[in-house]
Amino acid sequence: MEKVVKRDIIDSNCHFVGDPILDAEARYRWPYRYNDNFTNDCEASSSNSKEEENFAKCHYRQVDVIKFHKDLVDKKCVFISELTDDNPLDCIAYKLKIVQVSPIVDLVAKNAEIPDCDFFFDMMYSPIYCTLSNLRPEGSEASSSTISRDASSDGATAVINETKVDFKKNPEMSLLDLFCGCGAMSTGLCLGAALSGVNLVTRWAVDVNKYTCESLRWNHPETEVRNESAESFLSLLKEWRKLCEKFSLLDTKNSCEEKENNSDSMDNEDFKNDEYVPKQPTSSKFEVEKVIGISYGHPENNKEIGLHFKVRRKGYGADKDTWEHITALKNCEERIRDFVTEGYKMNILPLSVSLFAVLVLFCGGPPCxxxxxxxxxxxxxxxxxxxxxxxxxxxxxxxxxxxxxxxxxxxxxxxxxxxxxxxxxxxxxxxxxxxxxxxxxxxxxxxxxxxxxxxxxxxxxxxxxxxxxxxxxxxxxxxxxxxxxxxxxxxxxxxxxxxxxxxxxxxxxxxxxxxxxxxxxxxxxxxxxxxxVAVPVARALGYVLGITHQGLKKFSRLRAERPSSTSEDSDVSE
Incomplete structure (x- = not known):
């Protein structure tokens, strides 16, 4: 007896579009589909090619990605993927306009940002791992793409126009955390600000406790952590600005172009300190290979105030690095210039000219x-x-x-x-x-x-x-x-x-x-x-900070303060 094979039910909505193509023609037009060793050079459009090739990125609808609660997602929202398709133009039924928008949590702000379009996307979908991920904005514009996807039950496909849409790039703010502790406040603020669409980064942190500085440095490797008092740090900022002006890094009237370029310029009044006279070095003179650090006051001797540089001696290792007062380095102006120039480029210290983009944070402990x-x-x-x-x-x-x-x-x-x-x-x-x-x-x-x-x-x-x-x-x-x-x-x-x-x-x-x-x-x-500070408390503050910084929402006062009374017999009951 012959065994009857049970076939799957054929979906009547699925069928081929257009006339069939001969095998020879298909191999000629799409050779990379038949030969795995074929190079991908054909994917790039050549100026000499007679026919422009369009490679479209596939977009997925929320009904295909979100199986449950899809009704909570905007009907215009789709998810881009890295899968590409190259359907010929004769198979395209109509065109759609799909734009990229920034991933903002606030729905009101997102709806106000979406331009006139058929669909929009703000996240990427990976069908291989069935996961969603955020998109990295390319500059200040959304990249244009051409897609081909199933649009209806009759097999029609769609493609978007090559359109560039400006979207608001997430604003970036820098955070200076004084009395930073182990960094709970900074961590919470950055997490909360990210939820509001603001990229808040802890650039600098200051604390007198070396253990808290070590904790923050480990958990925030992008942060310049300084183990010193806030008073010394603020004094250092003043001296740092003077150095940047001296070496023409700032467009100010005090730049070195307006000063005399003489060899003893390190004796400038800006860098003299009458309160402290550095000790004469007991050892012989040494050659400075490079300057690797800066501090206001000697980190190992609180009595030595003034601007100090950490120097690397030529021919010696890091274990021989020493802190030297600026007056002892008047013959090393070129080394100091190199250090200040590189430090200015790397933004190792904040400048007052950029304080409009810097959040200065003073934080306490348990009372918060x-x-x-x-x-x-x-x-x-x-x-x-x-x-x-x-x-x-x-x-x-x-x-x-x-x-x-x-x-x-x-x-x-x-x-x-x-x-x-x-x-x-x-x-x-x-x-x-x-x-x-x-x-x-x-x-x-x-x-x-x-x-x-x-x-x-x-x-x-x-x-x-x-x-x-x-x-x-x-x-x-x-x-x-x-x-x-x-x-x-x-x-x-x-x-x-x-x-x-x-x-x-x-x-x-x-x-x-x-x-x-x-x-x-x-x-x-x-x-x-x-x-x-409790991290969730700081996260809530960071979210409100980000929303307020962007001017997206005005928060009303949570409660009204009770009016003060000068009379001892006044009724204070509620």
């Missing part, structure tokens, strides 16, 4: 968390829900800073004795939640002889606080970690384990992403997290 001093994550349940943290480290798990502070012996023994929830023996809770010792004379002792419940734990806030050595619970609100994790006067103990929260756990409570690394010893990392 909010009026109620509560973090981004309100409970450990929400923290764990982000991405489950392992309770115990394994050899295959790599999570930065997931380690707790090692408590001293007495504190650790206290933590082990404290119950996982309530009912600590030896205490009496009176009405009003005031805590006292049940029997002050007979108190339980630790092996070291110290009391299990220390005096300061009960006397803290006159016995009205439950924070000393308090355990957190999964569904309770968690306050900001104020730079130190010791459990003496704050509730920082894990609900089920005999330890305080790890650095990564408190960092997650502050909204830090898991890829954000911190440096320094364990206490320094807790300090960095405690001083940091």
């Amino acid at each position: 968390q909010g009026a109620v001093d509560v973090n981004n994550m309100i409970s450990l349940l929400e923290l764990a829900g982000m991405n489950e943290l392992p309770q115990y480290l394994t050899g295959t798990t790599v999570i930065y800073d997931h380690r707790p502070l090692q408590l001293n012996v007495d504190d650790y023994q206290r933590v082990c004795e404290y119950p996982k929830k309530r009912d600590l023996p030896g205490l009496v809770i009176h009405p009003g939640n005031k805590v006292e010792f049940e029997n002050p004379k007979e108190r339980e002792k630790l092996p070291s002889g110290s009391p299990l419940i220390p005096d300061y734990a009960v006397s803290f806030q006159r016995g009205l606080s439950f924070k000393p050595f308090g355990r957190l619970w999964w569904d309770e609100n968690i306050s900001t970690v104020l730079t130190r994790i010791e459990p003496h006067n704050h509730a920082h103990l894990h609900p089920e384990q005999d330890r305080v929260l790890t650095v990564r756990e408190v960092a997650r409570l502050q909204g830090f992403p898991d890829y954000y690394r911190l440096f320094g010893d364990i206490k320094q990392r807790y300090i960095q997290v405690g001083n940091a």
Whole structure:
């Protein structure tokens, strides 16, 4: 018996368009379709060719890309791809105008930007990986393309006109972060500004703590991080501008073209400092190979003020680099000129002439968390829900800073004795939640002889606080970690384990992403997290900043301040 092959149901909407082409003609017109070794030179249109070849990029409709909730996408929106097609012109039924627009999150702003067209695209679709990605704008114009795609059930295809459409390029802003800390505020601002369509980049950051500078430098490699005081940095900016003017890098009246070009120009009054006289070098003279750094004040000696340069000695390595006062380098003007010129091109320091595009940020720490001093994550349940943290480290798990502070012996023994929830023996809770010792004379002792419940734990806030050595619970609100994790006067103990929260756990409570690394010893990392602004708070500020900077929306005040009253008897009730 002959086996009957079950055929697939033929779609009546799919059929060929036009007359069939002979095999010889097809091989002549499209040889690269039959020979894989054929070069791609034919893809480029030649001025000598008689027939111009059009290679179209394929665009996908939202119904083909977004299977569900496609009704939420604009009907004119399509997604460009890198797939190309070369259908001959005799197969094109009609033309469409498809333009590229910038990927703006604000729908109102995007609709105002879209010109008159049949379709628009702002993202790229990869049918191979079934993924969407943002487009990189080419200059200030959208590249024109010719597409061929299925347009209707009768097999008609479409192609767009070669049209160039101007779209608003994402404006770029530079960020100068003074008192930067570990960079939580900068990170959040840049993330939030990107959501609004503004490219905010942290160009410079200043802080006196070397560990916070190391953390920011690792997570923001594009940032010029300086470990110095804000006062020294601002003084350096003044001197930097003078140097740029001196070497004709700025179009000002103080350029060196208007000064005498003499050999002792380094003795200019702009660079003299009467308050400090540099010490005479004890070693013999050396030749400067190049200048590699600049600072106002000696980085290793706070008493030495004035402009200093870090120099590389000729014939020596980096371990012999030294900081020299500018008066000691008056014979090295050419080396200083090279350094200033290169630094000006690389924008290593901001100039006052470009401050209109620079956001100067002064940021504090814990007061920025909010009026109620509560973090981004309100409970450990929400923290764990982000991405489950392992309770115990394994050899295959790599999570930065997931380690707790090692408590001293007495504190650790206290933590082990404290119950996982309530009912600590030896205490009496009176009405009003005031805590006292049940029997002050007979108190339980630790092996070291110290009391299990220390005096300061009960006397803290006159016995009205439950924070000393308090355990957190999964569904309770968690306050900001104020730079130190010791459990003496704050509730920082894990609900089920005999330890305080790890650095990564408190960092997650502050909204830090898991890829954000911190440096320094364990206490320094807790300090960095405690001083940091919650990243979600900074992200919201960055979004509002970007929207306001572009003038897309005016935000009304969230609340009206209560009018001040001079009368002591005035009614302040609401």
